[in-house]
Amino acid sequence: MRLCFLVEEHYRHDGMPNEVIRQLGAWGHQVDVLRPGGSLLRMTDLVRAGVHDAWVLKTVSGGPGLTLLEAAAATGMTTVNDARSIRGVRDKALAAAIGRARGLPLPPTYAVARPELLAEIPASEYPLVVKPADGSSGRAVHLVASPDRLAALLPRLAGEGMLIAQPYVPNSGTDIKVYCVGGELFATERCSPLHPERSVRERRVPLPAEVAAIAAQVGVVYGLDLYGLDVLLGPDGPVVVDVNDFPSFRQVPEAAARVARAVLDLSRAGGVGPCPPPRPTALQVSIPAQVAARAGDGA
Template identity: 70%
Template sequence: MRLCFLVEEQYRYDGMPLDVIRQLTAWGHQVDVMWPGRSLLPLSEAVRAGSHDAWVLKTVSGGPGLSLLEAAAAVGLTTVNDVRAIRGVRDKALAAVIARGSGLPVPVTYAAARAEEFAQIPEAEFPLVVKPADGSSGRAVRLVESPDRLPAAGAAEPAEPGGAAGGLLIAQPYVPNSGTDLKVYCVAGELYATERRSPLHPGHAVRERQVPLTAEVARITAEIGTVFGLDLYGVDVLLGPDGPVVVDINDFPSFRQVPDAVARVSSAVLRLARKGAEPAVPGPAAPAVPPLAAIGGDR
């Protein structure tokens, strides 16, 4: 098969996806790699019907790679994951609405262009977790203990690397927890859970390790794949006083602590690429992510 990987500069030396690329190449497949953040791309030649069997994206949320993946899908090329699913989870404001509307356990979510606007939230809901709607890898996530700790009006917001300065922010009430969270990975239907230190508790010592997956967390993780239409993804789960709470969803994460992760992910990419090449089965199908009009907004 011929595959194309879109890889952001910050993942240039990362095992995921570079080890997957090496594995697929060793298995005899042709893998082309594009670096959308640092090179000239022959767009008209590269993104055309029949150029590749599948395209795979590994970029930061606000990077340029998603537009290229959407261009590939627009000319009929298979993408891993589906571009609508990726867009649905990379916009954290949109993801929160879709997840909550589907009955998934996510915190109440507020959105604003400026952090000082969150001062209108009732003080009883503080502390708040504030983060960019297009953020990734836990960067620029901060805990705001009280309204008077919010930035003053007119103060500049820190820009998320790879994202757009001045973008939308979201805020959610902090979920009390032990200082650890679960990262649950899905590799084409197979689930794996890792315990790790919460990014909001940097002083909490915990060794990242694979842990057993409870039936409830497994059900929630599988349901996220169904709701968003994802095949390869990760879910951040906090075990709060009222049960598991989903605080983030990622397409194509690191898959750390997943046994034989490179071989498993490589095999999943091939299966999904072959599945995309199969003739479509006639009949109506609901979109993986509902149109914006259905959730009360448009662009």
């Protein structure tokens, strides 16, 4: 197969996706790498050529790669993930609206175009987590304890564009990161960016059935095949606080080979996942059959 990987400058030297690209090459596939942030792109010729079996995007939120992927999709090319699905999670305000409407356990979410508008959020909603709607990798995530702390934070939020704010979910200070690749789910535990003082070694952990069912539903709701989600175990149960297309897949065993196989399967299937709803790996407990069935039909 011939594949085109769009790799932003931020990931130019990262293991993911470079190890996936090397693995595909070792299996005899041709991989062309485009760097949207560092190249002059003749758009009208690039996407019209149609010489690739699929286009794959690894980019930062707000990067130029998504525009190029959407251009490829608009001309009928296969993309991994689906370009429209990526847009639905890259905009965190949009992702919150979609997820809540489809029954996912996301926090109530406010969105503002100007930081000073955050002052209109009721005091009863504090403490708040404030972050850019197009943020990634923990950039500019702030825990605001009370309304009087907000004023001092406003200058730091200037220039971040659209912002979202969500009531803080009390938790242990650790996040569960769930990865979906090739129809399997893998869970890791790591320190929350809101609690950097906690000493938590990132490691694989068993995945509770309730979280596994939510992770499977996330793929259905947003139309993603390769993805990750951040989950907090709050006092009222699991809460999804972020969804990522094409994450790092850290701690996933043989991650490069698993992702490479998934890319090939999706490319052959025209970008439509051939796999059933994601299943937990051997380390994890199984999703109850009735819950998995609901996740499969988007309930």
